[in-house]
Amino acid sequence: MRIDVITIFPDYLAPLREALLGKAIDRGRIQVDVHDLRTWTHDVHKAVDDSPYGGGPGMVMKPQVWGEALDAVCGDEAPRLVVPTPAGRPFTQRDAVRWSAEPRLVFACGRYEGIDQRVIDDAAERMPVEEVSLGDYVLVGGEVAVLTMVEAVARLLPGVLGNPLSAEQDSFSDGLLEGPCYTRPEVWRGRPVPDVLRSGNHAAIDRWRRDRALERTWYRRPDLLAALPEGTLTARDREQ
Numbered sequence: 551m552r553i554d555v556i557t558i559f560p561d562y563l564a565p566l567r568e569a570l571l572g573k574a575i576d577r578g579r580i581q582v583d584v585h586d587l588r589t590w591t592h593d594v595h596k597a598v599d600d601s602p603y604g605g606g607p608g609m610v611m612k613p614q615v616w617g618e619a620l621d622a623v624c625g626d627e628a629p630r631l632v633v634p635t636p637a638g639r640p641f642t643q644r645d646a647v648r649w650s651a652e653p654r655l656v657f658a659c660g661r662y663e664g665i666d667q668r669v670i671d672d673a674a675e676r677m678p679v680e681e682v683s684l685g686d687y688v689l690v691g692g693e694v695a696v697l698t699m700v701e702a703v704a705r706l707l708p709g710v711l712g713n714p715l716s717a718e719q720d721s722f723s724d725g726l727l728e729g730p731c732y733t734r735p736e737v738w739r740g741r742p743v744p745d746v747l748r749s750g751n752h753a754a755i756d757r758w759r760r761d762r763a764l765e766r767t768w769y770r771r772p773d774l775l776a777a778l779p780e781g782t783l784t785a786r787d788r789e790q
């Protein structure tokens with residue numbers, strides 16, 4: 551997969567080159583190119599923003615600069631363009647799974663009050679465009695969202711994660727939150743590891759883990775339970 555990120559703060563994306571993701575890039579499993587939006591300015595001040603039509607707070611990112619940047623980065627291809635925005639549709643694991651099948655992704659990191667809407671509308675005539683939000687809180691720009699989304703996608707790609715099984719057992723992959731996890735020592739500050747996890751009885755261990763996942767989802771994310779496909783919960787699950 552090839553990933554391009556356009557931003558006025560390229561260094562914000564430096565963490566992409568760390569750890570597992572960095573190794574996957576070094577091994578050529580993913581190509582990540584970060585582009586400075588100011589490359590496509592033509593004035594001495596390298597201006598990327600201007601006052602909003604209709605008034606209101608802050609500044610808006612100029613369409614001319616973004617248009618040239620997207621033309622240059624996307625070229626003749628029609629990669630999926632992802633635009634983080636507080637006004638976007640919620641980003642979910644389903645998006646990460648869907649996007650992990652794409653040959654290319656381009657991420658547009660806005661700043662200020664956002665990007666002139668005509669940039670998105672113009673791009674949408676040539677490529678698939680998705681305006682998505684990380685969640686119901688307000689960031690200062692799109693870079694943190696892109697770091698999150700790229701990590702969520704990249705970890706699903708073959709050869710990126712050390713243990714591919716881990717991605718399959720993700721939270722949300724079966725619709726439930728994962729339960730608690732434990733490692734050595736057997737007792738820590740007077741707190742023992744649950745006996746079942748040391749029993750070697752894998753049927754009992756699987757049952758215990760599912761019960762903890764159901765319990766945690768019930769208390770923390772009842773909305774996920776309500777959204778489970780019909781038939782996901784067994785009769786025994788419902789007894790929990």
Ligand SMILES: N#Cc1c(-c2ccc3ccn(Cc4ccc(CN5CCCC5)cc4)c3c2)n[nH]c1N
Nearest residue numbers: 634635660661683684685687688689690691692695
């Ligand atoms: N994903 C994601 C995001 C973002 C996000 C993503 C991309 C950009 C580009 C610029 N900003 C800053 C900003 C902040 C607030 C507003 C709303 N206005 C404020 C006063 C009147 C309305 C507009 C822009 C961004 C924020 N925030 N939260 C998420 N989950």
